[in-house]
Amino acid sequence: MSEPIAPAVRRNAASELELDADAVDIATVLNVARDVAHQVARPAAPLSTFLLGVAVGRASEADASAELAARARALSELAERWE
Secondary structure: OOOOHHHHHHHHHHHHOOOOHHHOOHHHHHHHHHHHHHHOOOOHHHHHHHHHHHHHHHOOHHHHHHHHHHHHHHHHHHHHHOO
16 A cells, blocks of 8 residues: 555655655644635635644744744734634
């Protein structure tokens, strides 16, 4: 049986971009994409997850995991308030 696509994409894309694949929490990123797509608009999902990555990238490596969780929560809450 083949590997699920998300972990394979994470591993290969991270390798191509010279990033640590283990630093990417797939569920968190997909949850933000879902929340934004359903509450705001589908085209806003990739833009929001890109901006999430930029914000996390600005955090120190030691804080990246906590920063991802905090920024993801903020984006999901924004999506819930969207009108």
